[in-house]
Amino acid sequence: MTDRSPATTVGQAGESALIDRIRSRTGAAAPWIAIGIGDDAAAIVPDRNRHIVVTTDSLIEDVHFRRAWTAPRAIGHKALAVNLSDLAAMGATPRACLLSLALPASFPLDDFDELIDGLTSLAARTGAPLAGGNLTRSPGPVVVDVTAIGSAHPRRILTRRGGRPGDLLFVSGRVGGAAAGLAMLETVERNALETVERNALGTAGRRDALTPAERGCLERLETPEPRLRMGHAAAFSRAVTACIDLSDGLADAVRQLAEASGTGAELRAGSLPIDDGAIQWAQRSGGDALSSTLSGGEDYELLFAVSPRRRRSFLGAMRRCPDVPVSHIGELTRPGEPCLVNGDERTPLPRGFRHF
Amino acid sequence: MTDRSPATTVGQAGESALIDRIRSRTGAAAPWIAIGIGDDAAAIVPDRNRHIVVTTDSLIEDVHFRRAWTAPRAIGHKALAVNLSDLAAMGATPRACLLSLALPASFPLDDFDELIDGLTSLAARTGAPLAGGNLTRSPGPVVVDVTAIGSAHPRRILTRRGGRPGDLLFVSGRVGGAAAGLAMLETVERNALETVERNALGTAGRRDALTPAERGCLERLETPEPRLRMGHAAAFSRAVTACIDLSDGLADAVRQLAEASGTGAELRAGSLPIDDGAIQWAQRSGGDALSSTLSGGEDYELLFAVSPRRRRSFLGAMRRCPDVPVSHIGELTRPGEPCLVNGDERTPLPRGFRHF
Numbered sequence: 001m002t003d004r005s006p007a008t009t010v011g012q013a014g015e016s017a018l019i020d021r022i023r024s025r026t027g028a029a030a031p032w033i034a035i036g037i038g039d040d041a042a043a044i045v046p047d048r049n050r051h052i053v054v055t056t057d058s059l060i061e062d063v064h065f066r067r068a069w070t071a072p073r074a075i076g077h078k079a080l081a082v083n084l085s086d087l088a089a090m091g092a093t094p095r096a097c098l099l100s101l102a103l104p105a106s107f108p109l110d111d112f113d114e115l116i117d118g119l120t121s122l123a124a125r126t127g128a129p130l131a132g133g134n135l136t137r138s139p140g141p142v143v144v145d146v147t148a149i150g151s152a153h154p155r156r157i158l159t160r161r162g163g164r165p166g167d168l169l170f171v172s173g174r175v176g177g178a179a180a181g182l183a184m185l186e187t188v189e190r191n192a193l194e195t196v197e198r199n200a201l202g203t204a205g206r207r208d209a210l211t212p213a214e215r216g217c218l219e220r221l222e223t224p225e226p227r228l229r230m231g232h233a234a235a236f237s238r239a240v241t242a243c244i245d246l247s248d249g250l251a252d253a254v255r256q257l258a259e260a261s262g263t264g265a266e267l268r269a270g271s272l273p274i275d276d277g278a279i280q281w282a283q284r285s286g287g288d289a290l291s292s293t294l295s296g297g298e299d300y301e302l303l304f305a306v307s308p309r310r311r312r313s314f315l316g317a318m319r320r321c322p323d324v325p326v327s328h329i330g331e332l333t334r335p336g337e338p339c340l341v342n343g344d345e346r347t348p349l350p351r352g353f354r355h356f
Numbered sequence: 357m358t359d360r361s362p363a364t365t366v367g368q369a370g371e372s373a374l375i376d377r378i379r380s381r382t383g384a385a386a387p388w389i390a391i392g393i394g395d396d397a398a399a400i401v402p403d404r405n406r407h408i409v410v411t412t413d414s415l416i417e418d419v420h421f422r423r424a425w426t427a428p429r430a431i432g433h434k435a436l437a438v439n440l441s442d443l444a445a446m447g448a449t450p451r452a453c454l455l456s457l458a459l460p461a462s463f464p465l466d467d468f469d470e471l472i473d474g475l476t477s478l479a480a481r482t483g484a485p486l487a488g489g490n491l492t493r494s495p496g497p498v499v500v501d502v503t504a505i506g507s508a509h510p511r512r513i514l515t516r517r518g519g520r521p522g523d524l525l526f527v528s529g530r531v532g533g534a535a536a537g538l539a540m541l542e543t544v545e546r547n548a549l550e551t552v553e554r555n556a557l558g559t560a561g562r563r564d565a566l567t568p569a570e571r572g573c574l575e576r577l578e579t580p581e582p583r584l585r586m587g588h589a590a591a592f593s594r595a596v597t598a599c600i601d602l603s604d605g606l607a608d609a610v611r612q613l614a615e616a617s618g619t620g621a622e623l624r625a626g627s628l629p630i631d632d633g634a635i636q637w638a639q640r641s642g643g644d645a646l647s648s649t650l651s652g653g654e655d656y657e658l659l660f661a662v663s664p665r666r667r668r669s670f671l672g673a674m675r676r677c678p679d680v681p682v683s684h685i686g687e688l689t690r691p692g693e694p695c696l697v698n699g700d701e702r703t704p705l706p707r708g709f710r711h712f
Contacts, residue, residue: 015710034407038616039515040445040601041411043508046402051390055397055488056412056454056503062495063458089396098412100456100501102419105712132411137711138497139418145456145501147412152399159395245396260394354371355493356461 010112011105018135021113022099025120026130032095033131042131044096050151053092057082061141063355069189072111074222075144076118082247083148084126084226085300089245091158091235092150094128094228100145102138115144118223126228156235163242163261163305169330170304170314171273172227175250176289179296180278181221183287184214213277220275224300230321231302237317239310246301251294252352253303254330255338261305264336267294267349273327294340295350305332366468367461374491377469378455381476382486388451389487398487400452406507409448413438417497419711425545428467430578431500432474438603439504440482440582441656445601447514447591448506450484450584456501458494471500474579482584512591519598519617519661525686526660526670528583531606532645533631535652537577540570540637569633576631580656586677587658593673595666602657607650608708609659610686611694617661620692623650623705629683650696651706661688 007013013021022037029036035043046052059065059079080097087094099119103112123130128148188207207215227245234240244257250272258265274293282289304326306314318326330341338349363369369377378393385392391399402408415421415435436453443450455475459468479486484504544563563571583601590596600613606628614621630649638645660682662670674682686697694705 010712013712015712018712034510035446035513035515039517040442040599041409041448041504041506043446043510043513044408044410045510046406046408050402052400052402052408052505053397054400054410054452054454054503054505056456056501057490058456058458058492058499058501060458060492060494060499063493086396090391090399092397096410098410098503100412100414102414102416102499103712134413135711136414136416137419138416140496141494143414143416143458143499143501145412145414145499147410147454147503148397149408149410149505150397154390154399154401157391157399159391161395243396355491356366356369356371356374356459 008109009105010103010107010109013109015135018112022116025116027120027124030129033129036131042096042098044131044149047151051154051157053087053090053150053152054147055083055086056145056147057086058143058145060143067142069185070222072114073118076115077122077223079144079146080119080122081224081226081300083146084128084228085245085247087148087150088226088228088231089158089243089302090152091156091231092152093232094126094148094150096131096149097123097128098147099130099133101133102136102143104138104140107142158231158235158240158243160242160244160257160260163257163263163332165263165332165334166308167241167305167332168308168311168328169254169265169332170306170326171301171329172230172326173301173324174273174275175246175299175301176278176293176296177217177220177275178298179292180275180281181217183285184210184218184281185221211280214281217275217277217281221298226300227302227324230318230324233317233320234304237313239306239314240304241307242305244303246299246303247297248352249295249297251349255349255351257303257305258332258338261332262335264333265330265338266333267330267340269340269342271327271329273325295352297353364465365461366459366463366465369465371491374468378472381472383476383480386485389485392487398452398454400487400505403507407510407513409443409446409506409508410503411439411442412501412503413442414499414501416499423498425541426578428470429474432471433478433579435500435502436475436478437580437582437656439502440484440584441601441603443504443506444582444584444587445514445599445658446508447512447587448508449588450482450504450506452487452505453479453484454503455486455489457489458492458499460494460496463498514587514591514596514599516598516600516613516616519613519619519688521619521688521690522664523597523661523688524664524667524684525610525621525688526662526682527629527657527685528586528682529657529680530629530631531602531655531657532634532649532652533573533576534654535648536631536634536637537573539641539643540566540574567636570637573631573633573637577654580654582656583658583680586674586680589673589676590660593669595662595670596660597663598661600659602655602659603653604708605651605653607705611705611707613659613661614688614694617688618691620689621686621694622689623686623696625696625698627683627685629681651708653709
């Protein structure tokens with residue numbers, strides 16, 4: 001700090017104060033974290049007879065979120081959640097995470113604390129304590145890059161590539177919520193921004209015009225819950241031949257799983273468990289809930305291919321996660337273009353969001 | 357691709373083509389990579405009776421490098437090297453790496469290939485194959501975030517915190533080269549840019565005005581070599597009580613190691629193995645090689661605290677890395693401000709670079 005006034009930005013606080021603030025938010029170290037924050041690297045005691053499962057994913061300002069629209073706590077939560085969702089899709093158990101954070105010097109210190117809180121509370125709750133990382137200055141956007149480290153039984157790891165023609169496709173939870181949430185955010189926040197500009201009012205606040213189910217979609221978008229228990233139960237059910245998470249949309253997940261497995265796929269439109277809030281929002285906004293559910297990403301549910309002979313073991317395993325339903329939404333088929341079946345109509349599945 | 361002309365930017369190439377390009381550059385999968393690029397996460401077979409050692413660090417355009425000054429290959433190399441240097445400082449053996457890459461859509465495809473080549477060739481050479489990651493669009497700067505995964509013997513992991521008063525401080529290689537290289541780059545490239553602007557010439561090319569030793573400093577800055585064998589040999593020598601890498605400068609490394617160990621420290625100015633190129637450059641540019649060596653970062657050498665009783669085991673272990681010298685540069689002392697001793701003069705060590 002260059003003066004005695006209390007720091008209000010990360011630039012004023014200084015790097016070591018920021019690291020102390022992170023450390024104070026990580027809670028008690030888990031026994032498997034041999035060396036945590038503060039050394040050149042972290043050391044983790046591996047689980048016996050397990051593979052190490054690792055994944056990395058980033059959230060970038062103005063690509064994945066807008067600071068004006070999303071609370072810092074949600075950004076921190078989501079940056080970890082999207083990584084844990086990848087572990088869930090492999091049937092892995094989280095063990096630790098690392099955070100690589102790039103911030104402009106003007107980033108408010110309160111927002112920093114909230115962002116870290118959002119990440120560390122999800123980390124504590126899922127057994128993946130923050131064990132290290134790095135802080136760097138950004139010349140512009142906030143970049144939150146997280147690595148999640150987990151473990152999985154070598155013969156129980158789920159991949160995208162084991163599906164066979166005839167396997168049943170199941171999806172966890174409800175779909176389409178995040179895409180509807182994003183549409184709401186764009187509508188509500190843009191309206192609010194216009195209001196602010198027109199009336200010079202202080203803050204937004206049109207979210208109260210949403211129904212409770214619609215607000216659920218915003219929650220789904222901003223603080224997705226990784227399906228860790230479900231992925232783990234699926235892996236040990238021995239019924240699941242392939243699995244992927246819905247990061248880039250349901251249609252994209254089906255395409256990716258089918259392609260990796262060398263199969264085709266059919267989704268039944270009538271069987272999709274579309275989020276109630278997404279349906280309400282589509283009715284109010286004149287949108288098409290089915291189409292945005294298929295193409296819209298970020299639901300972070302799991303898509304399972306299940307051997308038809310082992311359907312009962314799968315459903316038995318899923319009963320261990322009673323708060324999240326699973327729905328039978330289609331089948332893998334012989335190789336061919338993945339399709340949506342809607343009554344008598346068959347149409348190719350749309351492609352998912354691509355960064356490039 | 358939206359037309360038939362060959363893609364020249366990452367935006368034109370498309371995400372799956374980019375992933376294919378990465379995959380074609382990763383070489384044969386190592387036997388310990390159970391699941392590599394292309395699934396939700398990577399799976400690695402752990403080494404028996406070893407801890408997992410993980411670290412993450414990023415290079416950000418206009419903070420860590422300028423695209424106009426540094427070849428893409430060097431950016432890819434360095435993004436991995438800085439992470440491997442952290443593994444080296446823990447005495448760990450690299451096993452895999454992950455790449456989280458954010459690029460503007462206009463990023464040239466040739467540069468993309470080169471950047472990936474720089475990373476994957478170092479990865480192949482150090483036993484840390486690229487096992488996964490993600491690609492995302494950046495609204496501005498190139499962000500190269502790498503996670504390195506290694507393994508270390510639980511009772512041979514080096515940390516910053518085991519040093520004791522009386523321990524000898526050794527540093528690997530030569531120091532000050534990277535700081536001098538940065539100063540050269542700033543001088544040479546700025547001159548070249550002015551020349552380009554004045555004469556509308558095509559490319560720069562004043563690097564040929566540098567002496568061979570000076571060009572060595574540029575290499576040190578742009579493609580540092582992580583001291584992996586040295587870190588490993590040090591860990592197994594049982595002589596090293598603490599270790600850290602020189603990412604933020606020699607003075608900073610000494611301060612961090614002393615602080616983590618609860619000691620003071622003394623560096624002897626006359627014993628520092630300052631890079632010949634840094635000395636030549638200081639003479640030509642009127643700078644102070646000692647001061648820039650202490651404060652300047654990015655040498656990526658290792659600083660060791662060595663128990664004086666075990667000095668010979670340490671030196672014996674270091675003989676296994678004959679191409680890199682080690683120099684005895686000072687001692688840990690009783691708690692107190694870390695100092696530089698220069699003849700009769702004692703001055704506090706400067707502080708290192710801080711992002712915030």
